[in-house]
Amino acid sequence: MSLVSGPGRGGASTGHVPDEIKLVVEKHVEYIQTLDTRQDELEYWLTEHLRLNGVYWGLTALHLLGHPEALPRLATIDFVLSSQHESGGFGAAPGHDAHMLYTVSAVQILGTVDALEELDRRGKAGREKVGQYIADLQSQETGSFAGDEWGETDTRFLYGALNALSLLHMLHLVDIPKAVTYIQNCANFDGGYGVSPGAESHAGQIFTCVGALAIAGRLDLVDRDRLGGWLSERQLPNGGLSGRPEKLEDVCYSWWVASSLAMIDRLHWIDRDKLSQFILQCQDSEKGGIADRPGDMVDVFHTVFGLAGLSLIGFPGLVAVDPI
Amino acid sequence: MPSPPSTIPNDAYAQLIKALHPAPPKILEIEILPSTYPPKILHDFPALGVPKSLLIPLYLQARTTFSAHLSSHDPDSYHAALQATAITLLFDPNHLTAANFRKRHIQRSCGKEAEKDRRAQDAEKGTEAVRRELMFLESLVTSPLSKHAKSSTLWAQRLWIVQSFFGSAARDDAGEETIWMTDMGDVVRGFWERELVIVMKAGERHARNYYAWQYARRLFSFVCSEGAELVGRKRLDRRSLRESIGLVHGWCLMHPRDISGWAFGVFLLEQLRGAGDAGYGEEDERKGLEDDIGRFASETKDFVRKYQWRGESIQWFLESMKTLGIDV
Numbered sequence: 001m002s003l004v005s006g007p008g009r010g011g012a013s014t015g016h017v018p019d020e021i022k023l024v025v026e027k028h029v030e031y032i033q034t035l036d037t038r039q040d041e042l043e044y045w046l047t048e049h050l051r052l053n054g055v056y057w058g059l060t061a062l063h064l065l066g067h068p069e070a071l072p073r074l075a076t077i078d079f080v081l082s083s084q085h086e087s088g089g090f091g092a093a094p095g096h097d098a099h100m101l102y103t104v105s106a107v108q109i110l111g112t113v114d115a116l117e118e119l120d121r122r123g124k125a126g127r128e129k130v131g132q133y134i135a136d137l138q139s140q141e142t143g144s145f146a147g148d149e150w151g152e153t154d155t156r157f158l159y160g161a162l163n164a165l166s167l168l169h170m171l172h173l174v175d176i177p178k179a180v181t182y183i184q185n186c187a188n189f190d191g192g193y194g195v196s197p198g199a200e201s202h203a204g205q206i207f208t209c210v211g212a213l214a215i216a217g218r219l220d221l222v223d224r225d226r227l228g229g230w231l232s233e234r235q236l237p238n239g240g241l242s243g244r245p246e247k248l249e250d251v252c253y254s255w256w257v258a259s260s261l262a263m264i265d266r267l268h269w270i271d272r273d274k275l276s277q278f279i280l281q282c283q284d285s286e287k288g289g290i291a292d293r294p295g296d297m298v299d300v301f302h303t304v305f306g307l308a309g310l311s312l313i314g315f316p317g318l319v320a321v322d323p324i
Numbered sequence: 325m326p327s328p329p330s331t332i333p334n335d336a337y338a339q340l341i342k343a344l345h346p347a348p349p350k351i352l353e354i355e356i357l358p359s360t361y362p363p364k365i366l367h368d369f370p371a372l373g374v375p376k377s378l379l380i381p382l383y384l385q386a387r388t389t390f391s392a393h394l395s396s397h398d399p400d401s402y403h404a405a406l407q408a409t410a411i412t413l414l415f416d417p418n419h420l421t422a423a424n425f426r427k428r429h430i431q432r433s434c435g436k437e438a439e440k441d442r443r444a445q446d447a448e449k450g451t452e453a454v455r456r457e458l459m460f461l462e463s464l465v466t467s468p469l470s471k472h473a474k475s476s477t478l479w480a481q482r483l484w485i486v487q488s489f490f491g492s493a494a495r496d497d498a499g500e501e502t503i504w505m506t507d508m509g510d511v512v513r514g515f516w517e518r519e520l521v522i523v524m525k526a527g528e529r530h531a532r533n534y535y536a537w538q539y540a541r542r543l544f545s546f547v548c549s550e551g552a553e554l555v556g557r558k559r560l561d562r563r564s565l566r567e568s569i570g571l572v573h574g575w576c577l578m579h580p581r582d583i584s585g586w587a588f589g590v591f592l593l594e595q596l597r598g599a600g601d602a603g604y605g606e607e608d609e610r611k612g613l614e615d616d617i618g619r620f621a622s623e624t625k626d627f628v629r630k631y632q633w634r635g636e637s638i639q640w641f642l643e644s645m646k647t648l649g650i651d652v
Contacts, residue, residue, distance in 0.1 A: 045384060049419045095394055097421045148420075150427060152480035189647045190640065198594075199538055200587035233636070245636035246581045247532060 005299040008284030010291030021280040023317060024288065028303060029067045031288030032058045035300055036071060051093040052083055054300055056105040059112055061304040064311050064319050077115045080106050081123050088125040088133030100137055100147045104160035111167040131170035134161045143178030154195050155186055159208035162215045176216050183209045184221055191226030203234060203243040207256040210263050219263065228266035231257050239274030240293065250292045251282045251302045254309025262312055262323040272313040279306045336378060337385050339365050343372050344410040349459045354467040383415035410460065417464060417475035427484060430457055434489060454492040457485055466525040473529035479539040487546055513564045516547055520568055524575050527585060537584040541591055562609060565596055566616050573620050577627055583637040590644045593617050597648060621645045621652050
């Protein structure tokens with residue numbers, strides 16, 4: 001799947017925004033399908049090192065749009081398995097180094113298309129080994145997770161690990177209480193969470209920390225009012241959400257911020273109508289796809305998170321999404 | 325597996341490789357130029373401009389060279405593959421496999437022995453590889469390349485090198501003899517200050533640069549703990565800490581909407597406060613630390629008053645001062 005941006009642009013169709021913008025479901029489905037067929041294009045090769053993530057984003061978007069069959073299931077499974085290493089981990093594409101991020105995408109994709117058992121049937125490593133690859137990346141000392149053997153630590157990897165292990169039914173392989181303690185250490189006075197203890201609050205990291213706590217069944221540890229306050233401050237006058245103070249709105253935060261609010265039962269703390277208007281304005285209603293903000297080029301990453309945000313706030317016509 | 329199409333201008337690949345590997349190593353200011361520029365590399369040291377329309381086919385050639393080596397493991401193609409990773413990371417800083425290849429190369433150059441046990445000439449080769457990589461990374465994160473300045477892959481690479489080869493990383497380009505004559509405390513202090521400047525530059529290339537300032541936090545903690553162990557217990561002294569705080573505060577007041585700068589300022593103040601609480605030094609030194617913290621807060625408050633400033637970042641900063649028990 002090509003991950004390049006374009007060719008469409010958000011809010012591009014007529015140059016003015018009609019009063020009643022619709023979600024152009026069919027256009028988005030076509031957009032994602034064509035990404036998969038752009039192999040002859042130069043651009044297919046330019047994003048190879050993110051491909052597995054891209055497949056996950058495209059596939060999830062199609063499921064949200066109610067068209068799960070729109071990508072070829074067997075070819076998708078084949079591609080995922082071809083990216084696996086003997087260690088159990090997955091790279092972004094065949095020939096690329098294994099890393100937590102791609103391993104998580106692999107598990108999510110196979111889980112989505114009901115093909116986790118293919119790992120045992122014809123993977124280079126079975127489910128057990130995949131789970132072990134992930135679990136081995138946990139620090140025995142701090143409870144945090146590295147992305148790979150080189151040691152970069154980031155709460156994204158912790159969340160990814162718990163997410164993937166829960167899909168594999170292998171959460172018992174890791175030290176959950178220690179991971180929870182680590183997350184607590186990442187909590188800041190403003191109610192938010194950062195990438196590691198003492199780091200700046202960031203909506204993306206908040207999503208990973210709160211999501212991990214949700215999976216661990218420890219949402220009781222969250223200061224819901226304070227965090228809800230910080231998150232709701234991210235809504236800008238145009239209805240869009242940003243990730244941090246004084247940053248621009250970006251459609252992907254429709255997911256990171258909104259699902260965090262949903263997990264702590266404070267989704268009503270933002271103006272959902274304004275948010276959905278904003279997301280719809282980021283669509284290219286002719287060529288499909290969603291951009292980070294109106295006027296910019298569309299891409300599959302912003303498409304899936306824009307759709308997920310719309311689904312979460314109950315926009316009609318989309319499959320319901322679980323905040324975690 | 326299908327191969328990408330490629331149309332390469334004749335010696336452009338060699339030109340770009342040469343430009344990205346200056347000898348002796350230097351910091352470059354690299355720009356990716358719009359495709360409207362003719363497909364020619366513009367090179368006027370330290371500036372290097374590569375039109376996007378040229379970079380794309382050059383990246384594809386680099387990709388082919390790199391992939392071929394990864395498949396064949398042919399030692400004869402190793403050097404070309406290594407050079408190809410430089411173009412790869414210029415094209416996309418988040419190309420993990422290319423970054424990992426470069427880390428492995430540094431490991432090979434530095435050998436398996438601990439830094440202190442290596443023979444002098446091997447140590448030299450290892451130190452050279454470390455310094456070259458640090459300069460390459462510095463070029464990428466301080467150039468007008470917005471995506472590179474904030475890349476978690478590049479900052480993680482820098483941190484890994486510093487943590488793994490602190491001795492080699494901390495030395496500046498002074499000659500071998502000078503290193504042994506220099507007080508290690510000065511070496512550590514100088515290193516920290518240079519790194520902080522790199523972070524600030526990256527913070528200007530990409531505002532609210534999360535991973536650059538995160539690197540600064542991690543580096544600071546490392547230098548004060550393990551870094552200190554490695555270089556004979558010389559840690560950052562309070563003078564250096566106070567100077568850093570002054571530098572960061574100045575930066576924040578020039579970039580008042582930059583939450584990441586302010587957040588790092590808070591981090592440093594917390595460290596300073598921690599140093600005071602730990603009973604560090606004489607009574608008047610501790611008082612000096614408290615005065616510094618108070619001044620940071622009060623000067624910021626003055627800024628707000630003077631400019632009727634209403635940005636959320638400074639508000640957040642003043643809130644966090646309250647958590648440090650500072651009355652604003």
